[in-house]
Amino acid sequence: MKVLFLPEVREYFRELVQILYEKNYLGFESTALRYAEDLFSAIADKLPMKEKRHAPAYFDKYGKGMFYATFKKSKYTQWYVFFNIYVDSGEVVYLVRYISNSHVIAQLL
Secondary structure, eight states, X not given: OEEEEOHHHHHHHHHHHHHHHHTTSSSSHHHHHHHHHHHHHHHHHHGGGSOOEEOOGGGGGGOTTOEEEEXXXXXXXXXXXXXXXXXXXXXXXXXXXXXEEHHHHGGGO
């Protein structure tokens, strides 16, 4: 099994560092970087083992037939990872198409 990320999702992780730091969610840029790296690594390592649910139709704009899984980072923030599952040459591939958090999309799930 492998987990792949669309280029726009990878770009979001780069932007996330600046968002967390500039909006004072985290006080140091190094802390924001570590937060984003830890989240990225958790998704890459643990997505195949997470419970998955069918994504609501609202999220079809990011890809048809997606699933989503959750990653809790604190008691206040949960991340939602939207993905498709493919089989390529006998290997299961998880393709991450979109990511957001409970502060932005919880009401849509």
